[in-house]
Amino acid sequence: MAENKYKGFSTRAIHAGEQTDTRAGSTGDVVVPIHLSTTFIWDEPGRAHSEFEYIRSSNPTRNAYEQKLAALEDANYAVAFSSGLAAENALMQVLLRPGDHVVAFDDLYGGTRRLLEEVFQGIDVSYVDLSDSSEFDKAVKENTKLLWIESPTNPMIKVGDIAALARSAHEKGMLVVVDNTFLSPYFQRPLALGADVVVHSSTKYIGGHSDVLGGALVTSDEVLHEKIRAIQNNAGAVLSPFDSYLNIRGLKTLAVRMERHQQNALRIAQFLAGHQKVAKVLYPGLPDNPYHEVVKRQASGFGGMLSFELHGTLEDAKSFISRLRLFTLAESLGGVESLIELPSLMTHVGVDPEVRRSIGISDTLLRVSVGLEDADDLIEDLKYTLDN
C-alpha cells in the first residue's frame, strides 16, 4: 500500500487502494471497477490464475475499499461487512465467550445493545457513563474482557476520553473497541488513541448518501485481523462488490463532506442555543459544551450530529417536527440531506422507559443529522417553525 506514505487525508482518500490497471491488454480504468464475477479461473488444477478464487473469500473491489479505509484510519487492516451490525457480530464472535463481562457506554447504539443482550446470550454487560472515567473503573470485574466505546454517543452526544479509558482498560488486560461511525476517520482516529479495533457503520458518513448499507472492522493487530478475516470468510457477511464501490466513492469525498456537515451543525447549534423555545442544545462544538475540550484533544472536529430539547410536551415536539419543511423525519444519519427524529418514539422506543429517562432522553429531545444544504435555509426553516 504505497499510497499510505501520503500524509494528507484527502490524498489518501482519493489514491489509496486504487490501482490504475496498466497491464498489457487492460482497459486502463482510472476508477476501481465493480468486479461482479463470483469465481475466477485456474490455470490448471492446483494453480489459480490470480490471488482470487471465490467472491466470498476475496474480491478486487472489496479489497480496494478495505485498503482505502485502512489507510484512512492509519491502520494495517480493514475488513468490510454487509452492515455495521454484521461487523459487530463478527467482532463479538472473535472476542467474547459465555461468562465474559463487557463494559459499554450507557448511551450505546441500540443495535449493539441488542447484539450483546439477545444474540450473544451469557454475556454480562455493564452500561456506564463513560464520559466519567472513574465510572469505568468502578464497573470493571474479574471477568471483564472488553471495553466498548462509542464517542460521541447518540442521542445524548456524550464523549469519553478515549486515550484515558484505553490506558486504564489495557492496564486491566482488556481490549478496547471504538465505534467511530459518528466522527468518521476524517475527524477521529481511535487506534492512535489506543483502541485495538475500530468499528464502522459505513451506512452513515462513509457511504454518505443514504443509499448503501455496510460496516467494517479496522485494526493494526495482525492476529486479531486474521481471526476477523476468518469469520468474515467462514460466516460470510461480506460487503457486496457494488456496495464496496459505493463506499470507495463515498470515502473520496469524505473530507469535504465532513467539513460542511460540521460548519452547518455549528451554525444550527448556535442558532438553537439562542432561541427561547429551546431548553438545551447538545453539540460539543459549542464552547460551553462539557465535552468541548476533550473532543478538541482527541479529534480534529465535532461532526455533524446534534440533539436539542424543546420546552413543552411530546405533542409540542411532534407538532414542531410535522411543520418542518427541509428536515426529513427519518432515522439513520450521515447523508447529504438533513434528518430529524424523536428518539423517545423512534430510534430509542425499544429502550426501557426507565433507562431512557436515566440516560436523559426526554419526550422533547430531538436528534438532528445535519446535512449539506445551505445553512441559511436550514436555519430559516427552524426559525420559522419555532416562531409560528
Ligand SMILES: *Cc1c(COP(=O)(O)O)cnc(C)c1O
Ligand atoms: C447505524 C449504526 C450502527 C449499525 O450499523 P448498520 O450499518 O445499520 O448495521 C452501529 N453503530 C452506530 C453508531 C450506528 O450509528
